[in-house]
Amino acid sequence: MNEIQDISNLMDKEVEAITLADASDLPSRKIGGKASTRGVKLRNPKIITAENKIEILGPVFLVSVAELKKAIKNRYKTPGQNIFPEVVDDFIFSNEKEALNRLRTFDSAQAASDLVNLAKLVKVPSDSAKIVLVSKIKPLELVTEYIIDGKHTSGNFLGSFDLPLVVMTDEGAQFDFENPSHVVGTNKRVEESMAINMNSIMLIAERVDDNTIQITGGLKHVGWGNMMAIVSLICLLVGAFSLIEKRLFFFIVLLISGAGLAIARYLPTNWNKRFFGISEIQVVGNAYTVFKFYGEIA
């Protein structure tokens, strides 16, 4: 942890130097600050965690677990009522076999592969605040070859990481930073949000800002639906009261009306699907990885 703290202090000094640089200084390629991003692409990065030093060969993507989970949940959908986002949670946190069983009527080989890989990275809901380094996002491919504390490892996958951790490379990095970010460059050519391509970078991933929520959308005529449900309930209640009062005619009329409205609203007939639409679960929002960085722009 001390090493991470030392690097953090060093980075603070470098960013301060960029901020205080005289405007008349020759433009340089130095850039740094605090950035919020959905993903960083890195080539041959070295990672320093509280426990280990890891080297990965080749390109990898740094993303938050929450962002990756969102991407997988939104990547596939089942025809009609989309149950896939629920299946993802079931697969990770409940019963894998039962979750896959819900997809048994679909051609879900690729989805199942993504689910299996995702489940290796996420074990409990609080893992959403961690970050991962993966070889490929679509389809999801984990890093299976790396050097950990000088020892070459092949076959075991690289799991998720607690924060903070340091990632550095001299062989290229790309990311898009978004609001809120505070990035400064010696030549001041920095906007509020932009795509950035770096030759070298040293970053400390500090936290994950998870703003993702699962919503149900795609429904039409929601007001009509609610009104039908309420009127149906009133009809049935008043109908029951009419029976108590021995007013058979009102009871029959209200019972038929209430039941008819309830059937029209809730029975999954073709008319119902056409008129009210089919609810679709989707994950919206982003889960930004917030990091401090310093390096040279390409």
Added chain:
Amino acid sequence: MKQELLEIAKQGQIDPETARRLAACMSSEFKSTPSRYFGARKVIIVAGASELLSIRISGFGESFEGRQLICSNVDNPENLEVIMAECEMVLQSAKDPDVLYVKGGETSITGPKYSDVTKDLDTLAEVLEILPRKDPDIVQIDNRIYRQTGTVYIRGPFYVVIIER
């Protein structure tokens, strides 16, 4: 307008290739165009004969002046976006439609705000296809007909199986 273009071309303060391209447009008409958005790999903007270009770059505190501005994307696969939304008048050369005479207002040139780093996080949802049903649609046992059954298992000491293809 043509006179102005001729003067720009003659001044010799712009690169010869651009000057030649401008001079070649003198023989044809310039017509007003409703287009205000253009995509380009490279954009060359040349100042009128009398005044220099006033250039502002997002993030820079100071503004710049110049005779010729060239913006290009070389490594970046994305095109630049040229927007003339606030310009009073845009005239297009009939001979070379990529030569535009712009009057007043402001033209902006932007690159992509976002790279393709996160494109795989945002791909459109793929609908999982329903597997073809392998179970029999109709099972008839003597006079009884069953539809959409599950798998049928048959056992017996001896029986004949006839396959139709």
